[in-house]
Amino acid sequence: MRKTIKEWSEKAAKVSIMAAPLFLTNTITAYATGGISDSKLATGTQQLIQDLTTFLIVISPIVTGLLIIYFCIRRSAADEMDQSVATRCC
Numbered sequence: 001m002r003k004t005i006k007e008w009s010e011k012a013a014k015v016s017i018m019a020a021p022l023f024l025t026n027t028i029t030a031y032a033t034g035g036i037s038d039s040k041l042a043t044g045t046q047q048l049i050q051d052l053t054t055f056l057i058v059i060s061p062i063v064t065g066l067l068i069i070y071f072c073i074r075r076s077a078a079d080e081m082d083q084s085v086a087t088r089c090c
Contacts, residue, residue, distance in 0.1 A: 036042050
């Protein structure tokens with residue numbers, strides 16, 4: 001009743017060898033004729049990506065400036081031991 005792994009792998013190899021020609025001969029080519037590039041979904045997604053990149057380009061220098069100010073304030077408020085650790089780290 002119990003089959004070993006070797007028997008299962010041999011059976012799987014035989015099935016795959018027999019199935020491969022069947023899969024290769026039944027090829028059907030499908031062409032999209034709906035024009036997805038003109039659909040609302042495609043144009044809306046394209047607009048959304050453009051708006052997001054514009055937003056990120058505007059917001060990234062602002063966030064960078066705020067982070068620089070924040071870390072400068074933290075470094076100036078730190079005592080001597082913390083400053084030496086921060087200097088060695090960066």
